[in-house]
Amino acid sequence: MEDYIEKVTAKGIIIRVNTQKNTYMLFKDNESIKNPRSKTQSIVHELPQVIFLGKEFEIRMSVSERIGFFEVIGGQIYIPFWIKGLSDVRHIKLPAYVDSDILPIYVYHFQAFHVGSIPVFASGMNYFVVESRIDREMLIRLKMNFPTSRVIIYRGEKDSFVDSHFSVNDDAVKIGSTRATDLVESEDSTYLEKNPSFAARVHLRRLHFEKVYEIPELYQLKKDDMDIILGYLRVLRKKSEDQKDIRQNLDKIDELIELFIVLTPIFTYEISEVERLFDGGIPTQKILVKIKSILKCQVELNKISHDEKKQRFYENVSSMIAPLIVE
Secondary structure (H helix, E strand, O other): OOOEEEEEOOOOOEEEEEOOOOEEEEEEOOEEOOOOOOOOOOOOEEOOEEEEEOOOEEOOOOHHHOEEEEEEEOOEEEEEEEEOOOOOOEEEEEEOOOOOOEEEEEEEEEOOOOHHHOOOOOOOOEEEEEEOOOOHHHHHHHHHHOOOOEEEEEOOOOEEEOOOOOOOOOOOOEEOOEEHHHHHHHHOOHHHHHOHHHHHHHHHHOOOHHHHHHHHHHOOOOHHHHHHHHHHHHHHHHHOOOOHHHHOOHHHHHHHHHHHHHHHHHOOOOHHHHHHHHHOOOOOHHHHHHHHHHHHHHHHHHHHOOOHHHHHHHHHHHHHHHHHOOO
16 A cells, blocks of 8 residues: 555545555645644544444455545545445444545454454544444453444444544443443453453443552453553543543542553563663652552462462562662
8 A cells, every 4th residue: 555545526625645644634725624623723634444343244345445535424424334135335424523525434344353353543533333243242342452442333224323422432332221341240240350451441430449559469460451451541531631520530540550551561571671661760659669569469369370480570570679669
């Protein structure tokens, strides 16, 4: 694929897509078109991504044409798709935030899929369109791994509309009228015990910050868990701009972000990364004391699981941190 794709619309608008940065710009009468919703009045727009998941969907685009230009009608972008065995066209309708008669969208389709195989942009809004028969665990995993994405469960409608007022950071995935998190909590509490990142999401949704502090003491975490939990915390911090109850807890959120940033190289078991982390500055005493407690718990957890290598690693890190703590 070329680094840039250009297209001129029927209204004379020039669309220039940067395929390396997944952004685009619009020009009309030699002037760039701004996004009126952007606080910075940016002229560079993030390229949305629509990912169809399931065997029943049919997308009539080749792999080399994943970036499509779709018609805008009444402030909505119409992305066509088909259902296998049926001839009539269906549409996913996304909100159009800039004024143009067509707009670019990055489109993927996976008939068989697992979370690790899904390429998702670091920026821009991502929309997952999934079959109605998607199992609950897969739905939960999508929201765990892509907390800022919108999940659309397709139930046979000819046109499915994504509300333009939908908050991109809302973590509500609904099955019928029940939240996925509520399903897990009410029907399978053991899911929380086995999935630390999802447990963090549940606790944060309830603003139970003290329980999030406990997670590194209770679980043998992996780097993926750390990255996902940090993602949830950053999403929550962004929500604080609009929600007073979250804004009142901003100091706790910032402290948890600092804690998990420090813990991330520790849970990768690379002593050089830990040393490099402290070369950049010493964390606060409160954070150091918390890390000391976490390391002690991890030593015990790895004793139980008979993992002597990890046990020694945590003991070594603990010895590095001990002199930094002022008793």
